[in-house]
Amino acid sequence: MSIHVTDVDPQNTARLVQWNGILRDGYSVGRQKVWSRSDDATRLQFQKPHPTRRSVLLLAEIDGVPVGAAEAHAHPGEPADAEIAVLDAFRRSGVARALLAAVRDALRGTATLMRTETYSDVGVAFARSEGLRVGVRESRQVVDLPLSEGAFDGLPGAPSDVEVLSWVGACPDELLDGWARLRSHMSDDVPMGDLTRTALPADVEAVRRNEERMSEQGYALVRSLARVDGEAVGYTEILLSRPDPKIVLQDDTFVEERVRGRGIGRALKIANLRRLESVPESAGSLFLQTYTALTNEPMLALNRSIGFEEADVLTVLEGPLG
Numbered sequence: 001m002s003i004h005v006t007d008v009d010p011q012n013t014a015r016l017v018q019w020n021g022i023l024r025d026g027y028s029v030g031r032q033k034v035w036s037r038s039d040d041a042t043r044l045q046f047q048k049p050h051p052t053r054r055s056v057l058l059l060a061e062i063d064g065v066p067v068g069a070a071e072a073h074a075h076p077g078e079p080a081d082a083e084i085a086v087l088d089a090f091r092r093s094g095v096a097r098a099l100l101a102a103v104r105d106a107l108r109g110t111a112t113l114m115r116t117e118t119y120s121d122v123g124v125a126f127a128r129s130e131g132l133r134v135g136v137r138e139s140r141q142v143v144d145l146p147l148s149e150g151a152f153d154g155l156p157g158a159p160s161d162v163e164v165l166s167w168v169g170a171c172p173d174e175l176l177d178g179w180a181r182l183r184s185h186m187s188d189d190v191p192m193g194d195l196t197r198t199a200l201p202a203d204v205e206a207v208r209r210n211e212e213r214m215s216e217q218g219y220a221l222v223r224s225l226a227r228v229d230g231e232a233v234g235y236t237e238i239l240l241s242r243p244d245p246k247i248v249l250q251d252d253t254f255v256e257e258r259v260r261g262r263g264i265g266r267a268l269k270i271a272n273l274r275r276l277e278s279v280p281e282s283a284g285s286l287f288l289q290t291y292t293a294l295t296n297e298p299m300l301a302l303n304r305s306i307g308f309e310e311a312d313v314l315t316v317l318e319g320p321l322g
């Protein structure tokens with residue numbers, strides 16, 4: 001039996017969609033309420049390549065039958081991120097090992113460290129066998145949508161000196177500096193276990209580029225910002241894929257350390273969930289998903305208080321690429 005690994009040309013839509021399907025199926029085995037990137041979003045993401053990121057898309061076949069897939073990305077100077085999935089019926093035959101070897105070959109010279117993600121002990125065993133070590137474990141928490149009437153009844157509101165602004169789409173110009181600054185503080189502060197931290201500069205251009213790419217890929221960005229005395233102190237963001245709104249993603253939430261413990265995080269999340277309801281496509285949304293480090297007790301508790309429950313646990317592993 002010989003395993004054949006080939007590059008997927010993202011401009012070949014049929015092949016790209018086939019590749020995305022293998023990744024999706026491989027990562028879904030044995031899990032409930034799984035989010036996976038839609039074929040539309042995949043096409044939009046890869047057919048207009050990111051200007052500075054190197055991406056690798058690989059398909060593994062046995063006798064011409066696709067059995068596994070890998071996706072990896074590297075920004076120069078940062079750890080590469082790799083996802084590898086093998087269809088259930090073809091596991092333990094060296095397919096993942098062959099895919100990871102090809103990822104390493106393709107990214108050698110671009111990155112020196114790599115990371116990979118898994119939801120299973122088998123995935124952890126595989127990554128360890130390849131010299132990676134557990135960096136962080138995160139709870140994947142989900143809550144059904146629409147939220148029940150009165151879901152937030154009894155929860156305290158925002159403190160009186162805190163102003164919460166919510167909108168959908170690009171950040172208004174007058175809020176942009178504060179948004180970019182908080183986004184970079186989030187990357188300094190978010191619990192990352194033993195993973196290597198790389199600083200994200202407060203870069204307004206990067207915020208605008210990201211907004212543009214996300215909206216081209218069909219995402220509605222639902223955002224809230226908290227201010228005290230006119231100064232930005234916290235933010236939160238939800239991503240809703242307009243062509244595939246079933247599963248909505250609760251992305252970053254950050255509150256500056258000096259104002260933590262006052263209910264600003266909860267007020268931001270509640271305001272943002274209300275704003276989400278104003279996006280017409282959210283009528284088709286079945287649940288909201290978020291990731292929180294298992295060590296981040298304040299955020300796990302906040303999420304539980306608004307109805308989130310754990311679906312499974314993500315393990316991120318890191319190690320040398322070469």
Ligand SMILES: CC(C)(COP(=O)(O)OP(=O)(O)OC[C@H]1O[C@@H](n2cnc3c(N)ncnc32)[C@H](O)[C@@H]1OP(=O)(O)O)[C@@H](O)C(=O)NCCC(=O)NCCS
Nearest residue numbers: 084085086091092093094095096097118123125126127129
């Ligand atoms: C993890 C996954 C990609 C492994 O794919 P695979 O093709 O079965 O893996 P391989 O056959 O190449 O295994 C290579 C090595 O990984 C380890 N490994 C793989 N499966 C294992 C298992 N069920 N139990 C223990 N170790 C295992 C072993 O060391 C194995 O070498 P060996 O067979 O010589 O002992 C596959 O189970 C999968 O798709 N899981 C869901 C997606 C996922 O979690 N991906 C994350 C990858 S980090």
